Amino acid sequence: MGIDEPCSPPAPASQSAGADLTAIVAGLRLSREVTHVVRHRGHIRLxxxxxxxxxxxxxxxxxxxxxxxxxxxxxxxxxxxxxxxxxxxxxxxxxxxxxxxxxxxxxxxxxxxxxxxxxxxxxxxxxxxxxxxxxxxxxxxxxxxxxxxxxxxxxxxxxxxxxxxxxxxxxxxxxxxxxxxxxxxxxxxxxxxxxxIDIHPAAQIGRGFFVDHGIGVVIGQTAIIGDNVRLYQHVTLGAKRFTADETGALVKGEPRHPIIEDNVVIYAGATILGRITVGRDSTIGGNVWLTQSVPPGSSITQAQSRQAEA
Missing domain, CATH: 1.10.3130.10 (serine acetyltransferase, domain 1)
Incomplete structure (x- = not known):
């Protein structure tokens, strides 16, 4: 049955591979309707x-x-x-x-x-x-x-x-x-x-964007990427921390991902976290862990990023 086809149930069956279907269906209904409700606003939707x-x-x-x-x-x-x-x-x-x-x-x-x-x-x-x-x-x-x-x-x-x-x-x-x-x-x-390659649809990506190889690349919701940016495999543009409100719930939509300016190259395995800015014409080396902004024209290596974090 296709996912968009009418979901008319077949004739009831009393047994399936020896299972007690009545008890199983009742247990699933209890989970679905009472103990583990996951429906949006509690209603069945199309x-x-x-x-x-x-x-x-x-x-x-x-x-x-x-x-x-x-x-x-x-x-x-x-x-x-x-x-x-x-x-x-x-x-x-x-x-x-x-x-x-x-x-x-x-x-x-x-x-x-x-x-x-x-x-x-x-x-x-x-x-x-x-x-x-x-x-x-x-x-x-x-x-x-x-x-x-x-x-x-x-x-x-x-x-x-x-x-x-x-x-x-x-x-x-x-x-x-x-x-x-x-x-x-x-x-x-x-x-x-x-x-x-995991790119949130809200992420803003400029012109001339290139992901080489690509496996494991993650670009978060509020990331902003300029023109002519190149990423290699296993690059993460992620959040460093999440703001919670007075009830402990996470604040949705707050800017929390990096800004990557024009003409930046980010090599394999680099992790760039938080609302920081990588200045235009910069190069971020492989396996760099970066949580601080860097000015235009920077060339950041793994050793430099470790010193900055120390």
Whole structure:
């Protein structure tokens, strides 16, 4: 059964592999409804579908780069038709997922206008796609020029996890800004599962961004990254500490991740924590642990970072 198909239960079964289904189902209901409630606001909701979003993602990738992620035999006569048809299907499906996102967060307020609001969000998202593709072309160029192993841009598009991760992020970030945060988070999660690169959709990333190799890279929610920044594998742009309110609950959305200015290179294994600034044109060496701001033009090695922490 697909995740978006009607969930009509089959005929009751009294036994399954010798188990007492009645007792198990009753125990699960007790956990679900009483002892371990995890539902948002305590109600059953029609949630955005991860499986549906994977198909939508495929359509958006194909519309952005049709000869790479779409049909291999497109011609000048057919490519625009293909892009239009593929994009229309993807945006229609996306509108339903955005509607579910709106209804999930606040059904009382969203019930009367979820349809019109989801239509507006998707319409504005679609209008941004040409500009997003322009940014992705710059990311692609940065990857190709920044890696001597890259023999063609097609190779980067098809085989580099960093490129796939930034395509996902550009799309997810646009949806986050337009007001579809759960859909954006699911897109980011799909990307992380495929690429092992974890970028929060709220993170702000400038033009010409390149993640080389990429495995284990983590970029937190409030991180700000400038133009022409390059990261290597296992880089973390994370939080040093979390502010709690008077009840002990963590304060949400507080700026807590680094600001990386333009033209910075951060080598493998570096961990940069807290709301600090890495100045433009700096180089952060491998395995550096950095919790203090550094001025423009800095070159930080592991030994230097240890001395600063001492």
């Amino acid at each position: 949630l955005p579908s991860r499986a549906a979003l994977e198909k939508i993602r495929d359509g958006l990738f194909a519309a952005l780069f049709p000869s790479h992620y779409g049909c291999p035999d497109l011609t000048d006569d057919t490519i625009d038709y293909y892009v239009g048809h593929t994009l229309a299907q993807a945006l229609i499906a996306l509108r339903e997922q955005v509607r579910r996102d709106l209804m999930f967060r606040d059904p009382a307020d969203a019930a009367h206008d979820a349809e019109s609001l989801s239509a507006r969000i998707v319409r504005e998202f679609g209008a941004q796609l040409p500009a997003l593709r322009g940014m992705l072309a710059e990311d692609l160029q940065a990857a190709y020029q920044g890696d001597p192993a890259a023999r063609s841009m097609a190779e980067v598009l098809l085989a580099y996890p960093g490129m796939r991760a930034i395509i996902h992020h550009r799309l997810a970030h646009a949806l986050w800004q337009l007001g579809a945060p759960l859909v954006a988070r699911l897109l980011a999660s799909i990307s992380q599962a495929e690429t092992a």
